[in-house]
Amino acid sequence: MSHWYQLEADVVARQINSDLEDGLTTATAQQRLLRDGPNELMAAKGKSPWQVLWGQISEPLVVMLIVAAVISGIVGDLRDAIAILAIVIFNATLGFRQERKAERALAALKKLAVPTVRVKRDGQIQECSMVSVVRGDLVLLETGNVVPADGRLVETVNLQVQEATLTGESAPVDKQASAVLTEEQPLGDRCNMVYHSTTITRGRGTFVVTETGMETEIGHIARMLQSVDVEATPLQKRLAQLGKVLGAGAIAISLVIATMGFIQGEPLRQMLITAVSIAVAAVPEGLPAVVTIALALGAERMLKRQALIRHLPAVETLGSVTTICSDKTGTLTANRMTVTVLDMADEQVALEDALNNPSLSLLLLSGALCNDASLDNDQAIGDPTEAALITAAAQLGLPKRKLDQLWPRIDEVPFDSDRKRMTTYHRCEQPLPTFLQQTWQQVAPSHTNTVVFSKGALHSLIPTLDRVWVDDQVQPLTDDLRQRICSAHDHLANQGLRVLGLAFRPLASAPEELEHQLVFLGMMGLMDPARPEVKDAIGLCQTAGIQVVMITGDHPLTAKHIAQDLGIGSNPLLTGQDLSKMPVDELETVVTKIGVYARVTPEDKLKIVQALQRRGHIVAMTGDGVNDAPALKQADIGVAMGITGTDVAKEAADIVLQDDNFASIVAAVREGRVIYDNIRKFIKYTLAGNVGQLWLLFLAPFLGMPIPLVPIQILWINLIADGLLALALSFEPAEQRVMERPPYHPNESIFSRGMGADILWIGLFLGLILILVAYDYQSSGNPAWQTMVFTTLAFSRIALSEGVRSSSESLFRIGLLSNTKLLGAVIVTFCLQLVVIYVPVCQVFFSTVALNGQEFAIALLLGTVIFWAVEFKKALFR
Ligand code: ATP
Secondary structure, three states: OOOHHHOOHHHHHHHOOOOOOOOEOHHHHHHHHHHHOOOOOOOOOOOOHHHHHHHHHOOHHHHHHHHHHHHHHHHOOHHHHHHHHHHHHHHHHHHHHHHHHHHHHHHHHHHHOOOEEEEEEOOEEEEEEHHHOOOOOEEEEEOOOEOOOEEEEEEEEEEEEEOHHHHOOOOOEEOOOOOOOOOOOOHHHOOOEEOOOOEEEEEEEEEEEEEOHHHOHHHHHHHHOOOOOOOOOHHHHHHHHHHHHHHHHHHHHHHHHHHHHHHOOOOHHHHHHHHHHHHHHHOOOOHHHHHHHHHHHHHHHHHHOOEEEOOOHHHHHHOOOOEEEEEOOOOOEOOOOEEEEEEEOOEEEEHHHHOOOHHHHHHHHHHHHOOOOEEEOOEEEOOHHHHHHHHHHHHOOOOHHHHHHHOOEEEEEOOOOOOOEEEEEEEOOOOOOHHHHHHHHHHOOOOOOEEEEEEEOHHHHHHHEEEEEEOOEEEEOOHHHHHHHHHHHHHHHOOOOEEEEEEEEEEOOOOOOOOOOEEEEEEEEEEOOEOOOHHHHHHHHHHOOOEEEEEOOOOHHHHHHHHHHHOOOOOOEEEHHHHHHOOHHHHHHHHHHOOEEEOOOHHHHHHHHHHHHHOOOOEEEEEOOHHHHHHHHHOOEEEEEOOOOOHHHHHHOOEEEOOOOHHHHHHHHHHHHHHHHHHHHHHHHHHHHHHHHHHHHHHHHHHOOOOOOOHHHHHHHHHHHHHHHHHHHOOOOOOHHHHOOOOOOOOOOOOOOOHHHHHHHHHHHHHHHHHHHHHHHHHOOOOOHHHHHHHHHHHHHHHHHHHOOOOOOOHHHHOHHHHHHHHHHHHHHHHHHHHHHHOHHHHHHHOOOOOOHHHHHHHHHHHHHHHHHHHHHHHHHO
């Protein structure tokens, strides 16, 4: 059988029952979707429930607990063994549920990240999800698309495809629909085919789908690579490390305490059990679950703020961002371009005054013809710059569709951000309408019936020019004229306008080179208003210690004007030209001072990211085009535009902005900070409490007391505090000042900025309160002395959970109700503690006695002391 590439496109279409004119019908497409299944590469399978459970149980901290339970069982206290196992089961259940929830949240995010595809069905161009592309579909491709399936090309215009994913060859290859290959060819040489997951680097085309999903070439490879493991994020790795250190520390300390107790004359068996309980209590076993859930829920919250997370580590890195490099157009500005000024031969005319000025129609006409946007019921579709041009032309009675009929396009050199210009070649259909007839006759000698139009940034257009259209005739481009044009350009750019130059050249026949010996026509100034919310977002970055850098393909004067408008400030500006002369080393020395980069190419972005990173910055970089991919990959956080971004940019990015809005990046950064803050709060809370408990157990023997808590009580405290209360802390909403402090560097210790000291002093203070209670009641021979200590400790830990909610604000300012999950946990644990000391069955199990009213009140009062101490310290520092 012949391969698809050995057949004409129409033969291929016939063989798979498709139609090259109208595509499939919607009904057929649906049937085929049912028959062949969705166009998906079978993703690496998610973890099975058993794997998740095993992951939970095999955590080092949990293994420690299980060993502890076994030792307790052997040594003889079944109660403790049961209690420890209860902790294990409680934790595993919690962790299991959270991890499943996290997995589901991430799976939902993944679904959202599936690109859409333009297909032709029922004769209409429609958008559909890549997953629902079927065999026989006609798919339209343009620069920046990722090819959604394998297929035979039907039409190509300068189409180039990068097929490195399949062939390893990174240079793009040319594609030609008309080619029919006779011999068998390796994949890289099949120039009339396109393949799933390759990317369009230039031009456009249409292909008919021959294979989808796992039947595609990439599908064959995917089958081989199915078991990809999800890697832990840097924070998860660091916390796992911390867990190990704490575990080892806990064992060491518990052995010391047990030995001391033994020397004091406590029975060995009792001391062994105590050692085990202390070790269990000192370990923050809830930590892994908290981190997983905090990251996944954070990703969900970021989506609500329009940032779609593609890689989980991005959630934590976002909180550490120190520099945001943002494109100007569409991200800082609204991308609602309108032509406001026309400039011809030094005469500047506002668009509204240009009505009925025939000499300007040539300028508008060329802008509309050298243009890929289209008008649909007065609504322009396409690149906003181009949309503005056809809208302006239509306003002056030159609708694009009509112009396209009169001057059909026969060739083109597409726009790209490196060249910053675009050129098209047209045939002129006679007869023209009278009002255009006159204009055309003026510019085109009688034997010419083709014309080149070019538009682009002035500096990139100038090398293609040799004449100028002045006063309705062609004149040579003299130095004087060039000077005049440039100063007119600067005048427009100084007002913050994007300036496009236009040129043309009438010809009798196709030229050797399109962009050569052109006649300069004039310029248009386009206005793009700043997004209203961006100014505040930039202000927020400034207080948060985050530098904002504008990167634009626009002219320096335009860029500067808008940067000042937005408050990016008067930092110095570098142009792409400056950058090209600068090695990265030199850029590195100045890079932190630059606020605006103008006239840059996507390659420059890579250089900027590298230089910033070498200076220790954590960089978020935005991008939308194919060429932005390397910079997006290099940045710590690659940010792709959801609306205007190409598939290629999205694939390279860590997050995709659903609304293309700079303010959404800042919102995501804020969420990232909240997550990190909450993890810190969790650690502070559990460790400070555990340290307090350790002091109590450590100091008691020195004061000649027996061990003040029985093992089961230690385990109980551990269950309520490290379990319920601590977990609820990860739902803490943002602190008011979250964007008023400098970012945490990813390598900065978790205990930095006073947290380590807080843990130590709170722990010591708590230990002292407890030891005083113990000493007082024990020395007076009160049989309830252990229950007093136990209950004061429980109440202290409950109170402390509310105290650590904010690192600087008082609880009375943030309010009890702003974290209802924690409030619920507080109430539940309080009630449970009452049950444990007052219900007779529990008294036996927990070795407690009922406290009388006075004792209970004292325990309650002393329990809140630690809370007041924490609040006092916060007030002091405020
Ligand atoms: P920013 O970098 O600020 O987000 P951008 O990415 O839109 O802007 P480019 O698309 O690289 O910037 O445009 C750079 C320059 O190229 C513009 O200043 C303009 O002069 C010119 N230009 C933009 N779009 C077109 C187009 N469709 N045809 C011709 N020239 C264009």
